[in-house]
Structure formats: structure tokens, C-alpha cells
Amino acid sequence: MPSNPDIKTRVEVMSKNLRRGFQDFKEFQQLVEVVELKELSLRWLISISDSYLTHGTEKERAISGIISTFATIGARTLDTVTLNQPLENLQENHQNLYDGMISVNLNSCDTYQNYFERIDSVIRLEPFLYKLWREIKGRIQRNSKVFKKLDELHERGIYKLPIYSQWKGKHYEQL
Amino acid sequence: MNPNDKVFWKKLIALRQRNISYRELIDYVSKKGIKHLSFRELISLNDSIADNDPDLATRAVAQVITTLFNKIRLCDTLMKAENFPQKEVILKIGVQQLYGKAETYGLRFGNTFTNQTWRIHKLVDELENDLVTIIWKDVLSRLESLSPFMKLWEEIRNHDPEMSNGSIWRTTQPYNGRMINFKR
Numbered sequence: 001m002p003s004n005p006d007i008k009t010r011v012e013v014m015s016k017n018l019r020r021g022f023q024d025f026k027e028f029q030q031l032v033e034v035v036e037l038k039e040l041s042l043r044w045l046i047s048i049s050d051s052y053l054t055h056g057t058e059k060e061r062a063i064s065g066i067i068s069t070f071a072t073i074g075a076r077t078l079d080t081v082t083l084n085q086p087l088e089n090l091q092e093n094h095q096n097l098y099d100g101m102i103s104v105n106l107n108s109c110d111t112y113q114n115y116f117e118r119i120d121s122v123i124r125l126e127p128f129l130y131k132l133w134r135e136i137k138g139r140i141q142r143n144s145k146v147f148k149k150l151d152e153l154h155e156r157g158i159y160k161l162p163i164y165s166q167w168k169g170k171h172y173e174q175l
Numbered sequence: 176m177n178p179n180d181k182v183f184w185k186k187l188i189a190l191r192q193r194n195i196s197y198r199e200l201i202d203y204v205s206k207k208g209i210k211h212l213s214f215r216e217l218i219s220l221n222d223s224i225a226d227n228d229p230d231l232a233t234r235a236v237a238q239v240i241t242t243l244f245n246k247i248r249l250c251d252t253l254m255k256a257e258n259f260p261q262k263e264v265i266l267k268i269g270v271q272q273l274y275g276k277a278e279t280y281g282l283r284f285g286n287t288f289t290n291q292t293w294r295i296h297k298l299v300d301e302l303e304n305d306l307v308t309i310i311w312k313d314v315l316s317r318l319e320s321l322s323p324f325m326k327l328w329e330e331i332r333n334h335d336p337e338m339s340n341g342s343i344w345r346t347t348q349p350y351n352g353r354m355i356n357f358k359r
Contacts, residue, residue, distance in 0.1 A: 043277045053294055058301070062235030065298050069242040072291045076277060078250060081265050095255060098321040100179070100213035103252040115245055118225060122235050146253070 007035055008044070015047045018055065025055035033128050037135040042143070045136050046071045052129065063126050066119050067133050071140065078146040112150070179213040187219055190227070197227035201306065209309060214317050218244055221310050236302050239295055240311055250324035262330055288328070 010031060017023035032048050040048075049071065052064035095103045124130045140147055178184035186203055189195040200223060209217060218241070225237035253259055292315075299311045318325050 041277075046277065050294075053298070058232045059235070061298055062232040062239065062302070065239040065295060066235060066242050069239050069291060069295065070246070073243055073246045073288065077246065077288065078253065081250070081260060082253065095252075097248070097251050098214065099317065100215035101218075101248065102215075103248070103255060115241070118222070119238050119242065122225075122231065122238055125231060146249075150249075 007031070008040060011035060011040060011044055011048070015044065015051060018051050025051070028055075037132060042071075042136065042139045045132060045139070049129075049132060049136065060126060060129065063123055063129050064132075066123060067129065067136060070119075071136055075140045075144045075147060079144050082146060179211055179216060180207070183207070183212065183216060183220075187216075187223065190223060197223065205306065209313060214321065217310065217313060217317070221314070224307065224310075230304075232302060233304050233307060236298055236304075236307055237310075239298065240307075240314055243292075243295060244314055244318070247318055247322055247324055251322055254323050254327070262327060265327075265331060 014023050014028045014031060018025065018028055028051060037045060046068065049064045049067040052060045053068050054061070056064060097103050120133075123133045141151070142148075183203065186195060186200050190197060190200050200220075204220060209220065212220065221237050221240050221244075225234050225241055228234045228237065296311070299308055302308075319329075
């Protein structure tokens with residue numbers, strides 16, 4: 001078994017080569033499915049999901065599509081536009097948005113719990129991608145300013161977990 | 176809520192209570208079309224596919240659409256905050272570290288968002304499920320015309336025409352710098 005730095009480098013190089021069309025996806029898959037995901041940064045975890053989205057089977061592509069969309073559009077976009085801004089004075093109750101849509105009720109609605117339950121029920125059918133999802137979701141829970149804020153505002157926590165202050169510094173699997 | 180299509184809404188509730196089959200809802204929608212549905216009804220239809228379709232890939236793709244919509248709805252919700260950054264502030268955000276080696280992206284000319292939209296489009300296209308394809312295009316179209324966040328994003332993309340690659344929406348030609356608007 002290669003040492004950890006070697007594995008990280010191999011994942012990075014293979015990911016880049018996949019994008020350029022120089023890498024066989026099966027070989028990439030054989031490596032990432034035995035890698036200790038905790039050793040990889042969020043950037044490369046998302047990159048693995050993106051690679052499955054581009055090169056996997058129909059089922060793998062569809063399932064990794066959920067993970068990549070959550071990570072890219074959800075966490076990264078939100079954290080980019082709100083960078084350096086305190087998220088204060090959020091309207092915590094439902095407000096009308098457009099065309100029958102209402103805003104997410106930040107302190108009590110079931111939107112996120114329902115959403116996580118719904119996507120979990122499908123992602124768990126692909127064991128490796130489920131493992132990847134749990135790692136990515138855990139990192140976002142611990143690091144994303146927006147998702148931490150949402151979790152604080154929500155009466156029960158958007159992940160059915162204790163509020164952030166109680167689990168700060170712990171790995172999500174320790175809870 | 177005041178439904179646009181009361182029959183559809185009743186069928187949706189009946190499906191949740193297991194009083195009708197998923198097929199019955201889909202047959203109704205296939206016959207009537209989706210253009211008359213409100214955005215909320217459209218998303219509920221998509222969620223029903225995500226929850227009930229017998230084909231796993233179809234369920235997963237419907238969940239990708241739900242995920243995209245859900246996040247943009249959250250952006251729209253956050254925009255209601257008094258101190259949500261103005262366009263000028265967002266424009267000044269360059270590429271910076273976020274966490275776990277993930278970075279912010281160059282909002283003005285970065286392709287991250289666009290590439291993701293393109294990947295979803297390809298996924299939907301290859302699924303070859305007519306209803307999911309129509310829902311996807313309609314969700315994008317409505318987001319583009321109704322969502323304050325998507326409008327803000329388009330403005331940011333088009334702020335500097337010389338630097339921008341154009342619209343955030345793209346259906347074909349990945350990674351070559353060209354942007355093509357959705358044909359509707």
C-alpha cells in the first residue's frame with residue numbers, strides 16, 4: 001500500500017489526466033475506492049464525484065450528479081457570494097418568492113430534512129458514492145459558513161444533529 | 176397555496192397518501208402537459224419522480240434537478256437578508272481559499288457554475304426520459320426569468336463583456352470557452 005502522500009498525489013494526477021482524456025476511468029476507480037477518504041481535501045473529494053459524473057455508469061453518473069450539484073451550486077456558490085459578509089438579519093420565516101414559491105423557512109421548516117432524507121435514500125444504493133457523500137456532507141457541515149449558519153438557526157438542526165456549538169471540532173462520525 | 180391545477184394537486188396529495196399509483200399521476204401529467212403548472216407544482220412533480228419512479232437513474236436525475244433548484248431557492252432566501260452583498264461587492268471577490276482546498280470561483284469569467292449546469296444537461300439528455308427533460312428545461316427557464324439570484328448572477332457574468340464568456344447557461348460544447356443559451 002503506498003504512503004498517504006503518494007495516494008493523494010496519485011488521485012490528483014489521475015483526476016487531472018481524466019479531464020484531459022489521458023486516464024482510464026476504471027484504473028482511477030480502483031484507486032479511489034480503496035483510498036481513505038478522510039485523507040483527501042474537500043477539493044479532491046468533489047473532483048472524484050465530478051469524475052464519476054462524467055465517466056461512470058448511468059447509475060453512478062446520476063447519483064454523483066446529486067453530490068456534485070450539492071457541493072458546487074450549494075456550498076461553494078453560497079460561500080463564495082457571501083464571503084467576508086456576516087449572515088445576520090436573515091428573515092427566518094416564510095416569505096413569498098415567485099410563482100407560488102416561498103422562501104426556505106430558516107428556523108423550522110422541513111425543507112432540508114426532507115431533502116437530505118430524499119437524496120440519502122438514493123445515494124445509499126451505491127456504497128462507494130454513499131461513503132463519498134457522507135464525507136463531503138460532513139466537511140461542508142463543519143466548514144461552510146452558510147450551512148453552519150442554517151444549522152444554528154434551525155430549531156432541530158438541518159442535519160438532525162446537535163447544534164454546531166455542541167459538535168464543533170468533532171468529526172461528524174463521532175456524533 | 177392556491178393551486179394552478181387543482182386536479183394535479185389533488186392527485187399529488189392522493190399519491191402521498193398512497194391512494195393513487197405513481198403511474199396515474201404521470202399519465203395525467205403526460206396528457207395535460209406541465210406549462211400550466213406553477214413553479215411549486217412543477218417542483219412537487221419533480222420530487223414525486225425522485226421519490227417514486229421505478230428506474231433508479233431517473234430518480235437520481237430528478238434529485239439532481241431538485242438539488243439545483245433547492246440551492247438556488249436558498250440563495251434567493253439569503254438574498255432577503257439586509258446585508259446580502261451587492262453586485263459591486265461580489266464582483267470584487269477574486270479566487271480565494273474557502274476550506275479544504277476548495278476555492279471561491281472567479282465569478283465574472285469562471286466556468287464552474289456553467290460546467291455544472293452543462294453536466295446536468297448532459298445527464299438529463301442521456302437519460303432519454305421525455306418528462307424529466309421537459310421538467311429540467313422548464314425549471315431552468317423559470318429560474319432564469321424569476322429567480323433574483325440567477326438574475327444577479329447573469330448581471331455579474333455580463334458585467335464586463337470583454338472578460339465574460341457570456342451566459343451562465345449552456346447546453347453543449349464543454350470546456351472550450353463557448354457558451355450557448357438554451358434553445359427553448
